[in-house]
Amino acid sequence: MGQIGYEIDFLPVGNGERSGDAIAIRLGTSINYLNWLVLLVSSFKQH
DSSP: OOOEEEEEEEEEEEETTEEEEEEEEEEEESSTTOEEEEEEEEEEOOO
């Protein structure tokens, strides 16, 4: 298997009181174009 490359994107979601973050992680190899996409989403509210 070839080396595995990766890309990580930090994406803001919403604004103000209804905001959060999404983290997209893409993993893959150049052989057989094998790719995975992982999406993590979180949100928070200030008290």
